[in-house]
Amino acid sequence: LWGFLADTKGRRATLIPSLIIAFISTFMSSLANNFWLLLFLRFANGFFISCASSTTFAYLGEFHDNNKRAKVLMIASIIYSIFNVLLPTFAIVTLNQDWSFYVPLIAVTYKPWRLFLLICGLPSLLCALVMIVLIPESPKFAYSQGDEPETLKILRRIYRLNYRKSILLYEVKSIVKDDEFNSRVQARPKGFLNFMWSQSLPFLKGHHLRNIMTASFIQFSVCNAANGFWTFFPEFMNNISTWKESSRDSATICEIYNTLSVHNNQTENVLKCKQNHELSTYAHIYEVVIIYGICYLIMSLLINWTGKLYLIIAIVLPAGISALLLIFIKVPTFSTYLYLVLLLSGLTISVVNASTVELFPTKMRSWAHQQHMLLF
Numbered sequence: 001l002w003g004f005l006a007d008t009k010g011r012r013a014t015l016i017p018s019l020i021i022a023f024i025s026t027f028m029s030s031l032a033n034n035f036w037l038l039l040f041l042r043f044a045n046g047f048f049i050s051c052a053s054s055t056t057f058a059y060l061g062e063f064h065d066n067n068k069r070a071k072v073l074m075i076a077s078i079i080y081s082i083f084n085v086l087l088p089t090f091a092i093v094t095l096n097q098d099w100s101f102y103v104p105l106i107a108v109t110y111k112p113w114r115l116f117l118l119i120c121g122l123p124s125l126l127c128a129l130v131m132i133v134l135i136p137e138s139p140k141f142a143y144s145q146g147d148e149p150e151t152l153k154i155l156r157r158i159y160r161l162n163y164r165k166s167i168l169l170y171e172v173k174s175i176v177k178d179d180e181f182n183s184r185v186q187a188r189p190k191g192f193l194n195f196m197w198s199q200s201l202p203f204l205k206g207h208h209l210r211n212i213m214t215a216s217f218i219q220f221s222v223c224n225a226a227n228g229f230w231t232f233f234p235e236f237m238n239n240i241s242t243w244k245e246s247s248r249d250s251a252t253i254c255e256i257y258n259t260l261s262v263h264n265n266q267t268e269n270v271l272k273c274k275q276n277h278e279l280s281t282y283a284h285i286y287e288v289v290i291i292y293g294i295c296y297l298i299m300s301l302l303i304n305w306t307g308k309l310y311l312i313i314a315i316v317l318p319a320g321i322s323a324l325l326l327i328f329i330k331v332p333t334f335s336t337y338l339y340l341v342l343l344l345s346g347l348t349i350s351v352v353n354a355s356t357v358e359l360f361p362t363k364m365r366s367w368a369h370q371q372h373m374l375l376f
Contacts, residue, residue: 002051011059012137018051019128026121030114033107049124057353062140063158070308070354074300077350081293083123088285090119134161148175211359218312218352225319226346229339236339237284240332250330253339284336288343295347308351319345 006014022045029041060076061069094116102109136158142151152175156167236253243256251259299311306314322341329335 002054006051006055006058007141010137010141011055011062012131012135014051015055015059016128016131018048019124019131022048022051023121023125023128026117026124030117030121031103031106031108045121052124052127057350057356059138061354062138067304070303071300073350073354074296074303078293078296078300081289081296084289084292085286087120088282088289090116091285092282094119143175151175211356215352215356215359219349222316222345222348222352225323226343226349229342230346233288233339233343234285237336240336244332251332252328252330253326253332253335255330256332284340288340291340291344292347295344296350299347299351303351303354308355311351312348315347315351316345319343 002014002018025041025045025048029038029045032038032041057073057076061073064072094112097112100109100111108114136154137150139151139154139158142154152172155172156170159165159170160167236257239256239260240253242260243251303311319342322338326335326338326342329338
């Protein structure tokens with residue numbers, strides 16, 4: 001849905017409302033008073049925030065030419081990593097607290113995890129406000145829609161923002177029309193479903209089908225490792241820290257997890273949510289996001305020189321070896337760093353996104369992002 005809307009209605013016009021609704025759903029979920037309402041609101045948040053995941057790279061890439069696009073997208077990933085440093089910081093400040101108070105108006109006991117949810121939702125609102133005030137629509141999108149006046153208007157605004165000069169000094173008065181421009185001037189299929197089918201059909205044949213399937217396979221493999229293991233990262237690190245403090249024998253990470261899980265099930269008669277984590281757990285999260293930022297910086301310098309394929313191989317090969325070693329290594333400290341290397345496989349996601357931006361034309365770009373994300 002989001003890719004189709006971004007390719008037909010505009011990147012900016014799709015991103016702004018989805019970000020605002022994502023924040024509203026997060027705010028409401030922080031006040032949810034039962035599990036099913038919380039589950040529904042978190043699902044709604046994931047649905048609307050996924051628009052940014054499928055649209056942002058295409059949107060940003062269209063402000064830059066082919067020589068700078070991949071590098072700019074890697075730099076954007078650096079900024080993403082910098083902001084990720086804030087997450088464990090917010091978690092330390094909020095989640096490791098024991099306060100709570102009752103709000104009778106909505107029959108909710110407000111606890112630190114609710115505040116953490118709200119804080120995590122604020123960037124969505126801030127990004128939407130910044131886009132409303134500062135960031136224009138993609139000029140490539142306006143051009144691909146056959147709208148030359150709007151394209152020139154956007155380019156003049158970008159000129160004014162970049163150079164702090166009057167738009168009257170902008171010398172471009174017209175744009176050369178190519179096949180992409182002329183194809184959008186033609187009549188579109190009538191009806192929503194017919195239009196959606198016309199947008200989807202090119203992905204089912206020729207080199208577009210091959211490209212989307214290749215991107216989807218890589219994304220599935222990488223996200224299965226990076227995002228899947230990231231979900232359990234705080235718990236695994238907390239278990240390893242607890243294991244080492246108790247001076248137990250050497251064990252693999254799976255043996256540590258299974259032993260502590262069985263022990264907790266036998267000793268706890270009352271099911272209780274463990275909200276606090278060891279500080280070493282947060283330290284390891286800092287290590288991951290800082291390493292991600294450094295790696296993205298290095299990748300931004302190398303990507304035009306090495307090419308994307310060699311970068312992907314250089315990332316996934318060590319991650320795959322680390323995953324195999326985790327099965328056999330019985331040194332908890334060593335297992336911790338092998339786990340960190342495995343999580344670095346997520347660096348590949350940005351490289352594949354940058355490739356997708358370049359492999360597909362403007363009218364298919366966000367749709368292509370959505371398709372390979374949907375498939376993985």
